[in-house]
Amino acid sequence: MKRTVIALAVLVLLGLGFFWFITEPRPIQQADIPQHTANLDNGKLLFHAGGCISCHGPSPDLKDVAVDVPAGGKPLVTPIGTLYPPNLTPDPDTGLGKWTDADFVNAVQMGLSPSGQHLIPAFPYTSYAHMTIEDVLDLKAYLASLPPVKNQVPPEPFPAVLRRGIGAWKWISFDDTLWKPDPSQSDSWNRGSYLVSGPGHCQECHTPRNLFMGLDTSRAFMGGPHPEGKGKVPSLRSLVEREKFKDVADLVSAFQNGEAMGYEHMSSGGMGDVQSNLAQLPEDDLKAIAEYILSLK
Amino acid sequence: MSKLKVGLIAGILALTVGASMAWSAMSADDAIKARQACMKMGHGGVMKVAVPIMKGEKPFDAAALKAAYDAEDAACKDWDAFWAPDTQKGTVKTEALPAIWTDKAGFDAASKNWYDAAMKLRAATDEASFKAAFPAVGNACGDCHKKYRQAD
Numbered sequence: 001m002k003r004t005v006i007a008l009a010v011l012v013l014l015g016l017g018f019f020w021f022i023t024e025p026r027p028i029q030q031a032d033i034p035q036h037t038a039n040l041d042n043g044k045l046l047f048h049a050g051g052c053i054s055c056h057g058p059s060p061d062l063k064d065v066a067v068d069v070p071a072g073g074k075p076l077v078t079p080i081g082t083l084y085p086p087n088l089t090p091d092p093d094t095g096l097g098k099w100t101d102a103d104f105v106n107a108v109q110m111g112l113s114p115s116g117q118h119l120i121p122a123f124p125y126t127s128y129a130h131m132t133i134e135d136v137l138d139l140k141a142y143l144a145s146l147p148p149v150k151n152q153v154p155p156e157p158f159p160a161v162l163r164r165g166i167g168a169w170k171w172i173s174f175d176d177t178l179w180k181p182d183p184s185q186s187d188s189w190n191r192g193s194y195l196v197s198g199p200g201h202c203q204e205c206h207t208p209r210n211l212f213m214g215l216d217t218s219r220a221f222m223g224g225p226h227p228e229g230k231g232k233v234p235s236l237r238s239l240v241e242r243e244k245f246k247d248v249a250d251l252v253s254a255f256q257n258g259e260a261m262g263y264e265h266m267s268s269g270g271m272g273d274v275q276s277n278l279a280q281l282p283e284d285d286l287k288a289i290a291e292y293i294l295s296l297k
Numbered sequence: 298m299s300k301l302k303v304g305l306i307a308g309i310l311a312l313t314v315g316a317s318m319a320w321s322a323m324s325a326d327d328a329i330k331a332r333q334a335c336m337k338m339g340h341g342g343v344m345k346v347a348v349p350i351m352k353g354e355k356p357f358d359a360a361a362l363k364a365a366y367d368a369e370d371a372a373c374k375d376w377d378a379f380w381a382p383d384t385q386k387g388t389v390k391t392e393a394l395p396a397i398w399t400d401k402a403g404f405d406a407a408s409k410n411w412y413d414a415a416m417k418l419r420a421a422t423d424e425a426s427f428k429a430a431f432p433a434v435g436n437a438c439g440d441c442h443k444k445y446r447q448a449d
Contacts, residue, residue, distance in 0.1 A: 259439030269448020
């Protein structure tokens, strides 16, 4: 009997140790950040491609702040509770003003806060992880160039001990490999593939999830239940064959105009915000995205 | 009270409840079908004529537009009735979100916004004025769909 208890205790400790090990945040260090001269235009492009404003828009009580300033605090209702996405303006106390490049890369690509806590994956770092680090640094430089807004957002309803659990989820479901080009495809297709899988984070909704709430890559882009709980997300495969769009030009026009040109499925379920963000991108990038998406069969 | 009377009253009650249940279920389904017809045949019918003009695939065609507007009026004439509060759920699949009824003021404002834009579009007499007026209508459709229609 005594032996069994000891054996059990050892097993439990081993289990806890394993859990602690796999859920241990491993941030990258400032020394690992490459030398890079920031490109603000590219940062702005990524801000729109990443759809940052859709979640980080200003709280409704910030009346003097324009809706396209990422001052944060706009309530985001999710199945795990209401989140108040943080202030991305460079205010030193309530925004990103004091963040180092490493802090920013850790948040955007590793899902770690500056204090080393796992971030809730409603923030799509799971896709942003595939971006080049230079693009992430450009995005940071663009955000730092915005006028600072003082806005302290409410804390997240997620106790520290549960955050460790997010580490376990990441261990199972978080693919943090960088995006790689496919040399057999055109430059434009590859650009589209990069924008879709990295900054655009299209798969977060358009790819269904598996048992562990990770992306089921065997069914990539096939659509499925809406992650916010209502309705279905459409498949992006075979859009031409299913007569949803005629060609690349047609899909580009849908991105640029949405329902202003009668593309009626570009609004519901959050796609309206995506479309207004996409409309800010250069036409060549939209063509690249369309070329890539229409190649999904 | 006689047994007969009790039976009669129970029978009448049962019939009334049953009939009103059947009636309300039917009216919710009818409402859902009617608003889907308004969206698909009514608004969609206008889009089928308008979008090719916008894209420059077809010339401005006042007669075709007039026919589409008339069909839209006919399909959507019961607008207020088919959005009544008791029509939220029936047995027919609907993409209408509960916000239509919980945020009635917002929904009505969005509807009015569409109506005003649509009336301006109908007043267009040539291709230039039509092309200038159309995006406001499309955006009004989109603004309403963003908040009040669920994905697919």
